[in-house]
Amino acid sequence: MTNAKITINPKYLKAAMICASTEGTRYYLNGVHFIITRNWVRLVSTDGHRAFYFKDELEVTTRSAFPDNKLDLIVDLKDLKKALTGIKVNSGDIEINFEKEHAIINGVQCQYIDATYPDTTRIIPQIDSQPECYQKLDGKPFEIQLDPIYVGDFGKMAKLLGISPAKVFIKKFGLSPAIVNFGSEYNCFALVMPKRTLDEMGSGIAFHTMQSIASTVVNKPQLREAS
Numbered sequence: 001m002t003n004a005k006i007t008i009n010p011k012y013l014k015a016a017m018i019c020a021s022t023e024g025t026r027y028y029l030n031g032v033h034f035i036i037t038r039n040w041v042r043l044v045s046t047d048g049h050r051a052f053y054f055k056d057e058l059e060v061t062t063r064s065a066f067p068d069n070k071l072d073l074i075v076d077l078k079d080l081k082k083a084l085t086g087i088k089v090n091s092g093d094i095e096i097n098f099e100k101e102h103a104i105i106n107g108v109q110c111q112y113i114d115a116t117y118p119d120t121t122r123i124i125p126q127i128d129s130q131p132e133c134y135q136k137l138d139g140k141p142f143e144i145q146l147d148p149i150y151v152g153d154f155g156k157m158a159k160l161l162g163i164s165p166a167k168v169f170i171k172k173f174g175l176s177p178a179i180v181n182f183g184s185e186y187n188c189f190a191l192v193m194p195k196r197t198l199d200e201m202g203s204g205i206a207f208h209t210m211q212s213i214a215s216t217v218v219n220k221p222q223l224r225e226a227s
Contacts (some may be wrong), residue, residue, distance in 0.1 A: 004036050004071055004098045005013035005061040012043060012054045012188060013080060014219050015157040019190065020077045021047035032080060036060060036071040036098065044120055049148050050155070051120050051177075054188040074117055075103050079110035086139035124191065125173045132174035144172045144194045154180050154190060161185050 013032065021029035026048070033044040043054040083105035087094065097104040102111050134141045155165035167183035172194065180190035 003062065003100065006036060006041055006096050006098075007059045008041065008089050009089070010091070010094050011160050013084060013089045013160065014089060015160045015188070016043050016052045016054065017077060017080060017084075017095055018153050018157055018160075019047060019050050019052040020043075020045040022077070023047070023097040028074065028113060028117060030083050031077045031113045032087065033117040034071065034073045034075060034098075035070060036073075044117065046118075046120055048192060049147070049151070049216060050192040052121075052188065052190050053124075056187040072117075073098065073103070074113040074115060076111045076113055079108060080105070083108035083110055089162070120191075120214040123177050125176055125179060129176070130172050133172045144174065144178075146172075146178060146192055147169065147195055150192050154182075154192075157190065158182050161188070188208055 002188070016032045020032060023029070029046060029048065031045075035042040035044075038060060039057060040055060041058045041060065043052070045052045087106060091189055094106060102109045104110070151170070154168050158165045158168050159177050161182050163183040168176050169181045169183075170180045170192070171181070175194060177191040177193055180192060182188060182190075
C-alpha cells in the first residue's frame with residue numbers, strides 16, 4: 001500500500017548516489033535519505049567526507065492520513081543503483097512509490113535501511129559566514145586544501161545535473177565544510193571537508209567535523225505507515 005508517490009528527475013538521485021557511503025560499518029549511510037512532506041522533498045547523502053543536498057517543491061501524492069506530516073526514509077544504495085540502471089538523466093521525470101516495506105522505482109523494489117540518518121544540516125555554513133581560504137598551523141599560514149578525488153566527483157555530478165564542470169563553484173570556509181554550487185541548479189548543492197597540508201610534499205589529513213556527525217546514530221525508527 002503506497003504511503004506517498006513523488007515525481008522527480010533521476011539526475012538528482014544519480015548525483016546523490018555519488019556521495020553516499022559504501023562502508024559496511026556505517027550501514028546507515030549506505031543509501032539516500034528522503035524527507036517527504038505534502039509540499040516538498042529533500043534528499044541527502046553523505047559518506048562523512050562530502051555530502052549532497054537537494055530540496056524542491058515536487059509533485060507529491062499521499063494518502064489522506066499522512067503520518068506526522070512527513071515521511072523520513074533511507075533508501076538502500078545498491079537497490080537504487082539497480083533501479084536507475086539504463087535510465088538517462090535527460091529522459092524525463094520518474095515516479096517513486098513509497099510503500100510500507102520498500103520503495104518502488106522503475107519496477108524495482110528498493111529496501112529501506114532501518115536506522116536514523118544523522119542531522120547533517122548542522123554543518124552547513126550559515127548564510128552570514130565569511131569565506132576563508134587560509135588558516136594558521138604552528139603560527140604559519142597555509143591554504144585550505146580539498147581532496148582532488150572529491151573535486152573530480154563534483155565535476156561528474158555537474159555533468160549528471162546537466163551543468164558544465166567549469167560552472168562548479170567551491171567556496172571555502174576555513175576548517176568548516178566548503179560549499180559546492182552547481183551553476184544554475186539552485187535547488188541542490190554539496191559540502192566537502194577540507195584537508196590541511198602538513199608538509200611541502202602536499203600530504204595532509206582530513207578534518208573530521210562531518211565525520212563525527214555522520215558517525216552519530218540514535219534510536220532506530222519504526223517505518224511509518226499511513227493509517
